Amino acid sequence: MPDIIQLLPEYLANQIAAGEVVQRPASVVKELLENAVDAGATSIQLIVKEAGKQLVQVVDNGLGMSPTDARMSLERHATSKIRSTEDLFRIRTLGFRGEALASIAAVAQVEIRTKQRGQETGSLLLVEGSQVTSQVPTACPDGTSIAVKNLFFNVPARRNFLKSNAVEMRHILDEFQHVALANPQIAFSLYQNDLEVFGLPAGKLSQRIVALLGNNYKEQLAGCEEVTAFLTVKGYIGKPESAKKSRGDQFFFVNNRFIRSAYLNHAVLAAYEGLLPRDTHPFYVLFLELDPKTIDINVHPTKTEIKFEDEKTVYAVVRAAVRQALGLHSLTPSLDFEGDVNFAPIRPLRTSAGTGASTELPTPLRHVEFNPDALAASVSAAAARQANRGSGGSERQAPARPTEQARRDLEAFYRELGQPVRPAGEELAPTPPVVATPVLPELPFVHAAPPEPVGRPAPLPTGTAAGLLPTPTVGHSSPRATQVLARYVLLPVKSGLMLIDQEAARERILYEQYVAGQTQGAGHSQALLFPRPITFSPADYAVLQELTQPLHLLGFRFAEFGPLTIAVEAVPADLPAQGEKELFEGLIEQFRSGASSLRLDRREALARALARRVAQATSLARLPEVELNALVDKLFACQVPNYTPDGRPTVVLLDGEQLAAFFRKAGA
Template sequence: MSDIIKLLPDSVANQIAAGEVIQRPASAVKELIENAVDANSTRIQLAVKDAGRTLIRVIDNGSGMSETDARMSFERHATSKINDAQQLFSITTKGFRGEALASIAAVAQVDMQTRSHHQDVGTRILIEGSRVKSQNPEACPVGTSIAVRNLFFNVPARRNFLKSDPVELRHIIEEFHRVALAHPDIAFSLTHNDNALFDLPAGKRKQRIVGIFGEKFNERIVPVEEETPVLKIEGFVGKPEFSRKTRGEQYFFVNNRFIKSGYLNHAVNIAYQELLQSSDYPAYFLYLQIDPAEIDINIHPTKTEIKFKDEKLVYAMLNSAVKRALGRFNLTPTLDFERETSFDFPEQPNSREVRPPTIDINPDYNPFRQPGGNQGVKSGHSEAFRKLRDMYEGVQNDVQTIQQDSTVPGTAALFNSDEEKNEYPCFQMHQKYIVTSIRSGILWIHQQRAHERVLYEQLVANMAHNKQATQQALFPDTLRFTAAESELLRSMLPEVRQLGFDLEEMGNQGFVVNGLPVDAAHRDPRSLIEELLEQYQLHGAKETLRTSDRLARSLAATLAIKTGQRLQQEEMRDLLDRLFGCEVPGRSPSGKPTIVSFTLDEIDAKFD
């Protein structure tokens, strides 16, 4: 039998390695700008075209490379960061594995120009699919300029699996955020298709946060400071009232390296435990400085996972630091559960005479007597008792359950007639549920989910027939958003207009709002659009949904009646009438139940 195991060529091995390191254009962006940071640059420029498919260019003014180093940098496991295994436990640079440039060159066409400070002439290298096409002297400024063209040109399967340009660009922006936030002392810029998205000057951490996420963050975050001989924690956490429904601005940095850690995230969430609902997520930008010997970052090629020698200590200190920051700025309620409150009587003046309480009884009062039959009965009380009597006397004994995994039967299955439907009262419970009696028992309706279903079907129908009405603004509003928000809004502008928004793009991440949907005309344009984008990202997990359907769900969730909102009797009846007129009244657009029924048998069983 002949030998069958063979050593793979370097070009094939590099393509295999590229599958782990370079997964999408954003991966190449991350590796290139981290290399620029390691080169001690003070300014880094990033330019991309077609969301990185056509071009990714990174220009820095760092130390540059010699002719030999420039060529060696494209070899696998060639690095200037470490010399032996012992240095893995004292790493302070972004890179150290020596895989990034080799992996990028294996799946793209790379053009690199570089010159070090002590050289008069630089070097230009052209590489395509791991093969060096040329290497020549080149007049160029100090630093390095590297252009990556036609990423995955020789791996069609990987190129075909890339998402749409807006999605890939959002990933690039996120990687840009992570490095820019970690190094506020470096100036960064980002352009896409020759449109400037960011131009961030060097500054302080808060200036960098505000420069990326907008002026609104000036008032939304509070500082965190904690220092011990083992760990130093600095940064900012968001105020509870500005929490979001999506995991947006949440960043951990360990020794200026962005990391992902569910364990540390749990420590922060516990600090907010009494301030936020379980579905809300706070913003935080936390920077941890620790001895490199106390951590291990050589876990994954992306270097976003980390191991601490003493995770419990880091957890406890981080939780304590965040709690202290929230308490320092009076954001955490102070409750004394050990204080005895039985003796908390209001102070009375000495001159006031103390009298025992008395009860006035009307022996002729009858709550079920018709108005006018007894002069001692007040009409308000009579009406209240009449509704209470009707609610309990109107329930019949035939049992009909409503299956939660199917659509709710129409109103004909719940009421004998329209007159009977109007006769049954309904009331609000905890400003969250609407309770009404039917011939088979009692219905509990989740008011927010029910309204979402009504609005969703209305929006879908209007978009299908192009009938969405717009309330024009008397004075147009000019709004500016973050780069990620503006790119997301730009990518779905036609569908947004179908919902009734009259928006015009004005450049520089700005939009002019000329009108809003009629149902949303009372809302503030900025908060409405920001909440719409947040809800859209929240529904983004379901990639199979069309953009128009996701937008309809998002706007319905944005405009729906919220828990805690008090409803009048007419509003509750109108909501129920519209809900039972929907095609799928029993489920919200996200698939959660809107109606739960309790039959008379189930209620009777509770009293047995």
Template sequence: MADIIQLLPDHVANQIAAGEVVQRPASVVKELLENAIDAGATSIKLIVKDAGKTLVQVIDDGKGMSNTDARLSFERHATSKIRTADDLFQLHTKGFRGEALASIAAIAHVELKTKQESDDVGNVIVIEGSSVTSQEVIVTPKGSSISVKNLFFNIPARRNFLKSNTVELRHVIDEFHRVALAHPNISFALYNNGSESFNLPISNFRQRIVNVFGNKTNEKLVPVEEDTEVLKISGFVGKPEFAKKSRGEQYFFVNNRFIKSAYLNHAISSAFDGLLKNGTHPSYFLNLTVDPQTIDINIHPTKTEIKFDDEHTLYALLRSAVKHSLGQFNIAPVLDFERDPSLDTPYSYNNKDKADTPKIEIDRSFNPFKEETDSRARAVAYKKEPASSWESLYVGLESKGTKTNQDFSEVRFESEAETVSVFKNDKDVEHIHTTYQLHNKYIVSTIKSGMMMIDQHRAHQRVLYEDFLKNLTVKEAMSQQLLFPLQLHFSNQEIVVIQQLKDDLEHTGFMFSNIREELVEITGVPVGVPESEVSIILEQLISDVENEVPDSNFSATDLLAKSMAKSLAIKTGQSLQKDEQEHLVNKLFACKEPNVSPTNRVTFITMSVDELDKKFI
């Protein structure tokens, strides 16, 4: 029998490797930015077009590459970071496997311009689908400029799996944030379709966070510092009152490398135990410095997951450090119930002289018995006064009485409220209790064939969703004017999303008087929407737009209606009155699709009498 095992060609092997390394344009952004940092760059520019599908370009002022190194960098497992296997456990750089550029070149058009400082001229290499088309000498500044064009041009199936530009750009910006936050000592700039989105100068860690997420972030940060033999922690956590419903602002950096760890995230959440509202998540930006020999960062192709030698110790240290910071800066609740803050001495009065003792003047000639004697004398005098004019009190009484007797014939008594009898006939009893609430979660209603149980949260979502969708389509929503404009603060990226949705939001009843950098001013809200819920609705909407839009054909109107319905629907655990229950049931079955919620979940179930009978067999 002939041999059937054979070695794969290099271009096929590279495409398989690309499937692990390059999932979307954001993956290319991550690899190229990390290469620029490893090259010792102090200034890095990222340029993207069409969310990276058409172009991803990274320009840095690092040390550059020689002619030979530039050519070798596109070979598989070619790297300058590792010489022996032991070097894998002493890593202080970002990329080390040497498969990134080879994988990217296998699925895109790549152009690399690079020059070392000691050289007079540089090199330019053009690669299309793993094959080098040209390599020439070129005049270029010190450093490297690498352009990745037409991603997945030779794998159409992979390109079809990419999401809309809005979603892909969100992933690109996320990767940009992760790298920029980990290296505040490097200046970063991001240009999207020719316009500048971020320009981050060299700064400290706190200032870098503020530059990325907006000036309003500065007042939300609580510093965290802890230095032990095992772990060094530095960074910031967000104050509990600014916790968000999304997990967007959660960053762990281990040895200046962004990682994801559900275990360490739980340590932060437990430190905030009792301080957060249900459904909200704390923000944190924490740098963890550990011995490289105690971690393994080679367990995942994207290197975002790390294996620690002693996770339990790190968990305990991280939890106690965050708790200590929250207590040190008076974020944790005070347990002194008898203390009245209003009685505290203001700081401005600490060093002032004590107040003068008030002086009391006494009238030494005051005699209370003398006044009592005078009052008795006046009372006696009053009794002795003759009642000479008492007859005038009854003048005209006879005529008034006659008129009053005539008016009594026309007196009408106010009708009293009808009192409901405790005992009713059988017909009335059927209509008194048509619905019941079970555990403040389900509404139980009787039907002809048996009983029906309705999930109140999902049912109300369906009702609100169809109402909002109708208002958005017809564009005749009612707006409720606010007495004072509502000012909400958002990051620059969130402001861009709100501006995109401004017209649709106005069709639902929102009214905006001003949208500018990091500030949104609202003068009107949809009827029935509490003012306190506006910020929650917009945060949820921004999160949905950034993370849940499936493709470019997806309707923004539909997404907006779903997001608002999810935010404003009756929550599980909310008690409803009888008329509220019945109104919700009637509104649900007036909908076009009462069977499912906007997220395609069942809103109610039915159980026939026969099924109930079987339960008692």
């Protein structure tokens, strides 16, 4: 039997290695930028064309290479940074991968110009598919310029797997951000298709953050520093009010290398506990410095995931550092010992966005009966006491009788609150004792098969033959729909009682409306009185460029309005009044999470994101009976009324037997 094991040809081995190192143009950007930083450059320029598919070029003013080093840099396992096994455990440099340039040269056309300081001439190398076609002396400035052209020109299958220019450019911006944030002492610039996107001078970290991520952070940065014998944490965090719907602006660096760590992110969120609005994410740029021997950076090929020798200690120090920074900058809630904690001012009622309906009253005001004379007298007495304090008078003077106008005003105020108003002079009834409400067992969900995890759930048949939901017809002759806790809709049906989650139902209705609008080619829009400019971070702006067409189909209208800025001219019809910036950030974040977890079509993911966002914005709102009935009608007119787009139930059905069981258990 002949031998069948043989060595691979060098060009094929390089292409296999390139599959690990070079996944997309952003991989080339990362390797070249890190090599430039390691070369001691003080100025680095990144030039890309066609999102890196046509050209990725990095120009630096670092040490440069001799002709021999330039040629050796293209060999596999060639490096200037590792000499022994011990060096693997003391790595503090970035671009130490020995096969990086060799792998890039295996799948692209590469041009290298380099000159060492003090030398009269430099070297020019032309490489194509791992083959050095030319190496000649040339005149060039100090440093190195590496141009990678026509990526994957000799591997068409790999090139076909590249995403759109907007997607690839977003990944390039991410890598550029990581290196630029980690090295504020170096000047960086980025050119895309001959247009300057960033021009970042050397400076402090805070200046780099503002220049890179936007002026919105200028007043939101809080310094963070904690020094221990084991670990040093330095950087900046954002104030809680600056938290965003998208989680893009969160950066960890360990020994100046960008990493991703859900474990450390949890430590930061633990420090912010109780301070952040719902579904928002804080900003942070944190640098961790510790002994390289206590970490393993070879867990992931791109070195973005690492292992700590003592994870619990790292977690505790990071959390303590962030918590201390929040306290030092007076960002955590504190007690006001100067104010009277027993008397809080009565705040006016808030109304839900877009409906004008009053929200649920605070608990202390919910069951208060109003006696106009008593309350007005109390107010007058308080005013008299305050006046006497100021003039040195006695506090024991009888309070003035309230005027008739004051009595009428207070009576009207309590009528707006929906509280009972008793005639003047009537005595207050004693407060009845509080009766504890028994805890009911958990309500069962409808016995229906859950939808598929990906895509749109299949429609469910109506009727009760298979234990499924009956389809109610809500109208003038139908049972009344009642709202409970400003969140649920209670509806009597023939077989029992139906409970509808108001937010989930609205999400299903909106989703199907948006899908129908996209199918028809354009959504209904409502024009804004004045265009509203919104500035995004580079990463969010790159995502927005991907979503321009689907957003247009949903009813959004906007135009470019400068670097990383758009002017919003119209939004989808019936969208509740709210900040457009928060809306776009929420859509971008939900699009990221939805598209990555379920691998949905872009339009599908965006329709889901917008439906969820709008439904959340209009939740916990009191609705009149007409609107409740209309909500039920619209829900059961949907193709799949039983579930939200991501599979959460919208309806719970309790039959007579289940209702009776609650009372049997309660009385047992």
